[in-house]
Amino acid sequence: MTGAIFYATKSGATEGVAKYIARNIGAETINLDKDPNADLSKYDRVILGSGVYLHKVPKTVSDFATKYADLMPKVSLYLVCAFKDEEGDEQLQRISSELGVGYGVYFNNPRRMMGMEGSKLELFIEHLNNGK
DSSP states (O other), X not given: OOEEEEEEOSSSHHHHHHHXXXXXXXXXXXETTTOTTOOGGGOSEEEEEEEOBTTBOOHHHHHHHHHTTTTGGXXXXXXXXXXXXXXXXXXXXXXXXXXXXXXXXXXXXXXXXXXXXXXXXXXXXXXXHTTO
């Protein structure tokens, strides 16, 4: 199975998460800011990662989701955002719906979750490795 993590980042946190997940699931990473015309159709497993800025994902991410709208229900999404708890859940639900993804999760301060057993990040990686 060939997998890729497509992501956009401003501060570098989303990129750090993309590379961490990629190492743990055996996928390549593609920065949409550098390659906005990247082709997801050649991958069996696709993860989309984005930071959230002023309650929105960057235009490169929304344009990518629009371009591949028919494939988005098979895509897993992760968001790196400032919100957590109820606000984070609401933001994830709204953005997931806007992008049309099938599964999503958000991380608040993901660097602290790396390698921490039972953290939301490690559970997401487990989910991806189980092929769900």
